[in-house]
Amino acid sequence: MKSRARSMLDKSIAAMLSAIEIYNKPDFNYREETFSVLCINAWELLLKAKVLQLARNQVTSLYVWEYRELKAGGKSKKKYIKNNRAGNPMSVSLFEAHRIITEEYGVKINNAVKTNIATLAEIRDNSIHFINDDLSLSIKVQEIGTASLQNYLHLVQEWFGPVLDKYNFYLMPMAFFRGFDSVNGETLNASEKNLLKYIKSVEKEYDNEALSDYNLSLRIDVNFKKVKSGSGIPVQITNDAKAPVVRLAEEEIMDKYPWDYDVLTTRLKKRYSDFKANAEYHSIRKSHENNEKYCHQRLYNPSNPNSGSKAYFNPNILKEFDKHYTKQS
Structure with a gap:
């Protein structure tokens, strides 16, 4: 479901x-x-x-x-x-x-x-x-x-x-x-x-910003060129049974572990009156990062197990922090 x-x-x-x-x-x-x-x-x-x-x-x-407005004011x-x-x-x-x-x-x-x-x-x-x-x-x-x-x-x-x-x-x-190369006069x-x-x-405001993953506006320049018969992208298909199979279920993973470090830290600051992002906090957090109930290490490249990873947390980890900090009244 x-x-x-x-x-x-x-x-x-x-x-x-x-x-x-x-x-x-x-x-x-x-x-x-x-x-x-x-x-x-x-x-x-x-x-x-x-x-x-x-x-x-x-x-x-x-x-x-x-x-709501009360009848008594x-x-x-x-x-x-x-x-x-x-x-x-x-x-x-x-x-x-x-x-x-x-x-x-x-x-x-x-x-x-x-x-x-x-x-x-x-x-x-x-x-x-x-x-x-x-x-x-x-x-x-x-x-x-x-x-x-x-x-x-x-x-x-x-x-x-x-x-x-x-x-x-x-x-x-x-x-x-x-x-697009001609405008029919001023009609605005x-x-x-x-x-x-x-x-x-x-x-x-963004004129001096370099092209990145996130932009305000992008222009597409179209150039038509003749393509030679051998200029396509090469593709290789294998029927090797030993070839690695990559199965992605990222949507389910992100649904179960929606919080990254920044989100977890923000939620803890809003939840507790005595919380500080200090060595004690980092020690508590790291002690649960190997527990699949609370944390998932998401690979930057799922097809490469040796690639770097980022920790994502299940909100239920708050129960563990409740043992160490005082909730806001």
């Missing part, structure tokens, strides 16, 4: 695949608008899947909680679940999910990722004003969208393992369906001009 986090992840992947499929259609007049809506939806579901993973799949971790001391207009629990927003992951659990996310999502959200919010024939804005959407896909791929891989290996995640370069209205100005101002 799938965990809640994995089910949420599957929905996120479905949304992102839909965004790519819509964008790559050869004739689609609402391309950028639909892509931005679905892409942001995919990001929100991914971040919520990560919250669920970190919170041991407790769905209440995604609820909005509030102090003032606020209640107890927090209650806030309901939406339909009477169902209201879930946290995209950026609140990002805050929970980074602040409540201490997961490090490159700042370019948040900026990219915020920029894409601006595009989504302004999408009703788009004029699809304007290439200056369309090009920016593709550059930001391409970076967003790359960021998404790397985070899914880092958080949930190789669950996207069977998919092709790319946006078709505009050269394949647009006259006031809202579009403001949006494009905003995008360019954000991009300036």
Whole structure:
């Protein structure tokens, strides 16, 4: 049975695949608008899947909680679940999910990722004003969208393992369906001009950043070259029964051991009044790193047992730290 986090992840992947499929259609007049809506939806579901993973799949971790107004005046001391207009629990927003992951659990996310999502959200919010024939804005959407896909791929891989290996995640370069080398005059209205100005101002903050796994925007340069018959990539297939077999079940492993060192340390700081990340803490932690009940050493290269590894922890390890530290009142 799938965990809640994995089910949420599957929905996120479905949304992102839909965004790519819509964008790559050869004739689609609402391309950028639909892509931005679905892409942001995919990001929100991914971040919520990560919250669920970190919170041991407790769905209440995604609820909005509030102090209620008392009839006698003032606020209640107890927090209650806030309901939406339909009477169902209201879930946290995209950026609140990002805050929970980074602040409540201490997961490090490159700042370019948040900026990219915020920029894409601006595009989504302004999408009703788009004029699809304007290439200056369309090009920016593709550059930001391409970076967003790359960021998404790397985070899914880092958080949930190789669950996207069977998919092709790319946006078709505009050269394949647009006259990208010419622009038909200035068609931007006031809202579009403001949006494009905003995008360019954000991009300036990253002008001096080198290309990395996480970026604000990426441009695809297309060059057509004649390929010779012998220039393909060589492939070798073996039927050797002694050849090593690699079985990957990273999604199950990451679901069981969702916390790395930074997350564990952050959770302990928030849980105990007398906790310090000192030699005593490191000694307690290391004493449990060989216990599969609490820790898994994840290889950087699963096919090479001699590669380096990183420790990931099961949240149940908190029970061991409870023996040494005092819980917050």
